[in-house]
Amino acid sequence: MSKEHDKGMSLIVKVITRLTVGLILLFGIYIVLHGHVSPGGGFAGGVIIALSFVHLMLAYGKDVALKKLPKTAMSFFESMGAILFLSIALLGFTGGYFFLNFISKGEPFRLFSAGTIPLSNIAISLKVGAGLFAIFVVLVLLKFEWEKKE
Amino acid sequence: MIIYLLCLILFCCGLYCILRKRNIIKIILGIIIAEYAVNLFFILVAYRMEGRSPILSSEVEIVNMVDPLPQALVLTAIVIGLATTTLLVALAMRIYEKYKTFDITKIKELRG
Amino acid sequence: MTATSNILPLFVGISLAGAFLTSIVGKKLKWLPDLMGSLTTLILLGLSLITVRIVATQGILVYSVGGWKLPIGIALVLDGLTVFMLVTVNLMAFFIAIYSINYMEKFTSKWKFYTLFLLMVAGMNGVVITGDMFNLFVFLEIASVASYALVAFGTERHELEAAFKYTVMSIVGSLFVLLGIVFLYSYTSTLNMADMANILAQKSASNITIMVSVLFIMGFGLKAALVPFHAWLPDAHPSAPAPISAMLSGVLIKSLGVYTLCRVFYNVIGINSSLSLILMVLGTLSMVIGVFLAIGQWDFKRLLAYHSISQIGYVILGIGLGTPLGMIGGLFHLFNHSVFKSLLFLNSGAVEYATGTRDLQKMGGLMTKMPITGTTSLVASMSIAGIPPFNGFWSKLIIIIACVQANRLGYAFWAVLASILTLASFMKVMKYAFFGKLREKWNKVEEVPVFMKLSMVILALICVVGGVLLIYNINEVFLKPASDVLLEGTKYADIVFKGIQ
Numbered sequence: 001m002s003k004e005h006d007k008g009m010s011l012i013v014k015v016i017t018r019l020t021v022g023l024i025l026l027f028g029i030y031i032v033l034h035g036h037v038s039p040g041g042g043f044a045g046g047v048i049i050a051l052s053f054v055h056l057m058l059a060y061g062k063d064v065a066l067k068k069l070p071k072t073a074m075s076f077f078e079s080m081g082a083i084l085f086l087s088i089a090l091l092g093f094t095g096g097y098f099f100l101n102f103i104s105k106g107e108p109f110r111l112f113s114a115g116t117i118p119l120s121n122i123a124i125s126l127k128v129g130a131g132l133f134a135i136f137v138v139l140v141l142l143k144f145e146w147e148k149k150e
Numbered sequence: 151m152i153i154y155l156l157c158l159i160l161f162c163c164g165l166y167c168i169l170r171k172r173n174i175i176k177i178i179l180g181i182i183i184a185e186y187a188v189n190l191f192f193i194l195v196a197y198r199m200e201g202r203s204p205i206l207s208s209e210v211e212i213v214n215m216v217d218p219l220p221q222a223l224v225l226t227a228i229v230i231g232l233a234t235t236t237l238l239v240a241l242a243m244r245i246y247e248k249y250k251t252f253d254i255t256k257i258k259e260l261r262g
Numbered sequence: 263m264t265a266t267s268n269i270l271p272l273f274v275g276i277s278l279a280g281a282f283l284t285s286i287v288g289k290k291l292k293w294l295p296d297l298m299g300s301l302t303t304l305i306l307l308g309l310s311l312i313t314v315r316i317v318a319t320q321g322i323l324v325y326s327v328g329g330w331k332l333p334i335g336i337a338l339v340l341d342g343l344t345v346f347m348l349v350t351v352n353l354m355a356f357f358i359a360i361y362s363i364n365y366m367e368k369f370t371s372k373w374k375f376y377t378l379f380l381l382m383v384a385g386m387n388g389v390v391i392t393g394d395m396f397n398l399f400v401f402l403e404i405a406s407v408a409s410y411a412l413v414a415f416g417t418e419r420h421e422l423e424a425a426f427k428y429t430v431m432s433i434v435g436s437l438f439v440l441l442g443i444v445f446l447y448s449y450t451s452t453l454n455m456a457d458m459a460n461i462l463a464q465k466s467a468s469n470i471t472i473m474v475s476v477l478f479i480m481g482f483g484l485k486a487a488l489v490p491f492h493a494w495l496p497d498a499h500p501s502a503p504a505p506i507s508a509m510l511s512g513v514l515i516k517s518l519g520v521y522t523l524c525r526v527f528y529n530v531i532g533i534n535s536s537l538s539l540i541l542m543v544l545g546t547l548s549m550v551i552g553v554f555l556a557i558g559q560w561d562f563k564r565l566l567a568y569h570s571i572s573q574i575g576y577v578i579l580g581i582g583l584g585t586p587l588g589m590i591g592g593l594f595h596l597f598n599h600s601v602f603k604s605l606l607f608l609n610s611g612a613v614e615y616a617t618g619t620r621d622l623q624k625m626g627g628l629m630t631k632m633p634i635t636g637t638t639s640l641v642a643s644m645s646i647a648g649i650p651p652f653n654g655f656w657s658k659l660i661i662i663i664a665c666v667q668a669n670r671l672g673y674a675f676w677a678v679l680a681s682i683l684t685l686a687s688f689m690k691v692m693k694y695a696f697f698g699k700l701r702e703k704w705n706k707v708e709e710v711p712v713f714m715k716l717s718m719v720i721l722a723l724i725c726v727v728g729g730v731l732l733i734y735n736i737n738e739v740f741l742k743p744a745s746d747v748l749l750e751g752t753k754y755a756d757i758v759f760k761g762i763q
Contacts, residue, residue: 039205043229079286086279089271092328098271099328109208135236142240144247161441168434174426181433188440195448220447223396227440230403234433237410241426248419257423260497 007061017059024052028129035121036114042124049125050132062141074134081127088116088123153194161187174242174252178235185231189224196220266316269309270325270338273348273391274401276305277384281377288373295376296363302380303356306387310348317345318739324393324758332759333457339393339758342743343593347390347521349740350597354512354604355383357717361608362505364711365615369503375415382408382509386517393758395443395453395530402439402485402518406432409514413502424494424501431494435484442477445470456758459530463752471531478526479540486519488578489548492571496555499570500563500620504611507563511570512604516596520577529747529754533584541582546676549575553683562610562620562695565687566603569646572680573599579677580661581748585668589745590737591660598653598728602645605721609639612710612718613695622691627700631707634715636696638722643692645725647685653728 008014032045057065092100106113164187167180196217204218242252249257280302288295316323323340326332359379366372385405392398410432414425447453449470450461462471484491495515499507523541527533552572559565577599580592612635613628614620629636645654658681665674709715731740747754 038207039203043225075289076286079282082282083279083286086275086282090275093268095329097327097329098268098275098325101328108206139236139240139243142243165434168430177430181430184434184437188437188444191441192444192447195444219453220444226396226400230400230407233407234403234410234429237407238426238429238433241410241414241422241429244414244417245422245426248422260420260423260427260501 007063009059013059017055021052021056024055025049028052028125032121032125033111033118036117037109037111042121043128045121046125046128047132049129050136053129053133054136057136057140062137066137069130069133071134071137074130074137077126077130078134081123081125081130084123084126085120088120092116154191157187157191157194160190163187172254174245174254174257177254178238178242181238182231182235185227185235189227189231192220192224192227266320267323267325267340269313269316270323270340270391271327272309273306273387274384276309277302277380277387281380281384284373284380285377288376292372295373299359299362299376299379300356303352303359303383306383307349307352307356310345310352313340313345313348314739316340317342317743322757322760333452333454336397337393337454337456337758338391339456340391341747341754341757342745343521343524343747344390346593346597346740346744347517348387350600351383351386351390351513351517354509354600355379357721358505358508358512358604358608360713361508361611361717362503363713365505365611365714366503368615369415375412375503378408378412378415379506379509381405382412382514386513389517390521393455395446395455395458397453398455398522399436399440399443402522403436405514405518406436406485409506409510412506413498413510415503415506416501421501424497428494428498431484431491435481435491437481438477438484439481442474442481445474445477449474455525455530456755459532459752459755460759462531463755475527475531475537478523478531479544482519482523482526483544484519486515486523486574486578487548487571488519488544488574489551489571490544492548492552495571496564496567499567499607500561504563504607504614507567507611508604508607511567511607512600515570515574516577516600520574520581520596523578524581524748528751530752532752538582538584541578542670542673545575545578545580545582546673547575548572549579549680550676553680553687557683557687557690559687560622562613562622562625562691563607564620565622565691566606566610569684569687570599570603572684573603573646575680576658576661576677579673580657580664583661583664583668583670583673585664586745586749587660587667588664589748590741591657591664593744594731594741595654595657595661597731598645598657598725601721601724601728602642602652602654605638605642605718605725606646608714608718608721609635609642612714615710615714616707617704622694624701625695626698626704627696628704628707629696630700631704632696632709634709634719638718639696640692641722641725643688645728647688648681649685651729652725653731654725656729656732 028045028048031040031048032042035041053065053069089099092098092102095102101115103115105115161184164180164184167183168177171177171180198216201214201216202212204215246252280298284295284298317340325338327336366375369375382405385401385408388401389398392401410425410429413428414421446458450458452458452461487495499510502510527537548571552568552575556565556568559568577592577596580588580595616632645652648655648658662674662677665677731737
């Protein structure tokens with residue numbers, strides 16, 4: 001606990017962050033899962049998920065955030081999101097068309113409806129969430145040559 | 151009509167910024183402004199009088215909705231803009247590392 | 263819709279899958295990125311050769327993604343021009359991928375290179391194969407973003423400066439393209455190219471089409487590096503690693519610039535005499551100014567980059583003429599240029615790999631130490647300068663004959679003049695780089711590794727036998743369908759709508 005207090009912002013920010021960051025993440029997941037019945041979707045939800053990690057990193061410093069989601073995991077999730085999306089598209093060939101919505105569409109306005117669209121949303125949110133956080137981390141942690149020497 | 155002209159002026163502001171400014175960061179800002187002017191124009195083109203957002207819901211029947219397609223397309227354009235802007239910012243940081251300046255008049259080793 | 267048309271989405275799908283698999287697995291296994299790069303492009307090359315046969319036997323293929331009917335869903339269209347571009351892009355991508363196996367050893371993270379490379383290939387294949395206006399823009403941006411990152415791949419001073427210049431100018435070009443698409447969408451209320459062509463043909467000509475034409479000439483002209491918009495090319499192309507220079511000069515400016523210009527102006531908006539005049543003037547300007555700027559260069563790759571501008575001028579001149587012979591000449595020159603310009607950039611990369619310099623004044627006599635690089639470079643130089651048995655001669659000859667036939671003697675004169683100046687500047691390259699006396703410090707120079715030699719030799723062979731494409735039978739299935747698509751003009755729409763049934 002004491003170690004966590006050394007880096008990052010002041011105690012107030014940390015306490016508030018600890019209370020809100022879970023809710024932000026949850027809200028992002030909600031936006032992703034309800035992407036096909038309400039405004040939002042994979043991209044918007046993915047951005048919110050990434051922002052929750054960015055929030056954590058701003059308040060607690062890079063070590064805590066990177067312990068939660070290491071760099072290797074980020075790049076893995078990013079590529080995995082793309083591959084998942086592509087395989088959903090390729091699975092459409094089972095019905096004869098690329099990108100065919102081959103699962104039954106179900107009833108409108110229900111959570112479990114719209115066939116492959118929620119699955120695609122999840123794939124996109126993985127890609128966007130991991131990608132955006134990776135961009136943030138890479139830009140923040142970029143060390144200049146003259147800084148490395150010091 | 152006036153609103154399209156305002157959009158055009160915004161676009162021209164962006165272009166002016168790209169062409170005239172010497173600071174790399176200001177050039178990047180100019181690109182962002184021009185990009186958003188185009189996106190805004192696309193959204194405005196799809197608007198119709200008294201139209202409402204094209205979101206289907208079980209309670210309300212929508213009679214007069216705006217064209218939903220440009221909104222989807224603009225979302226794609228925004229994502230592309232995010233990618234290019236990030237790349238530009240990363241390039242700008244790397245350039246600062248090598249040249250120790252953001253002034254493009256001092257970054258001109260390639261010519262001829 | 264037949265079973266064979268399922269081949270169409272694979273061109274994008276396979277290259278994207280290759281890119282992302284490389285980025286997941288390539289970090290751990292050092293040998294995998296090389297294999298993935300070569301294998302993916304080999305599969306794509308095979309598929310594109312199959313499509314030549316498909317179009318010859320079954321005619322045009324239209325695929326609607328996701329099973330949505332044509333004007334609503336995204337359409338993929340396979341016609342003669344698409345097949346021609348697919349073969350060009352994937353042929354070059356395959357040989358350049360083989361070349362990079364050895365060349366990219368000196369860079370630390372090969373998997374990043376191959377991921378971006380395959381993304382670029384995916385973007386180019388997508389641009390060529392799509393039949394939807396906005397989809398074209400998206401793929402154009404995928405290929406462009408990958409190329410920005412690849413130009414800056416070395417992250418040294420010059421690379422970064424060139425990449426920044428290239429990125430800013432190219433983004434402005436993309437913005438003009440997007441603005442043009444917005445105007446077209448608001449005017450026609452559709453994004454499908456065939457549908458758009460139909461509606462534009464029904465409405466009479468208006469100021470909107472003129473405005474859109476201007477925006478597209480600026481946007482796609484910038485991507486194709488036509489002369490008033492060429493300033494980024496001589497910086498960006500030499501700064502990239504040699505395989506990427508070859509890819510950028512060989513196919514990227516063609517699939518993102520020339521192909522899109524042809525497709526939009528001939529098949530969607532519909533060509534008229536003033537547009538064709540603009541294309542011809544821009545082509546001639548690029549041809550002459552490019553070659554004049556090239557002669558004074560001492561940097562090997564920069565000289566080649568200026569020649570790219572000049573040779574793209576020939577292609578645009580041939581296509582802008584609008585006569586059947588001019589089209590065949592322009593498209594044939596497009597194919598030939600991608601072969602010999604890629605080969606020349608690979609040669610310059612081989613010289614840089616062996617000696618570490620790109621300055622022509624510091625080279626000399628390398629023919630004795632690097633016979634294969636020297637010979638292939640000689641073949642490519644003679645091709646680009648238009649010496650008879652090689653492929654460049656035939657295409658330039660056709661373009662000049664087409665100019666004379668269309669009674670445009672002035673353009674023919676400039677084409678001949680540019681060709682002579684090209685010959686002069688490549689004689690300079692040959693004299694300073696490969697012939698003459700060997701310098702002391704190059705005594706220990708060795709020939710490049712096996713994969714680099716392999717791809718250079720095969721490309722040189724294509725240069726030698728390239729003229730074969732004009733033989734009647736091959737011409738019938740490869741070049742002629744491509745120029746026919748352009749000649750049909752806005753009838754393209756009817757053909758696409760017929761293809762859907």
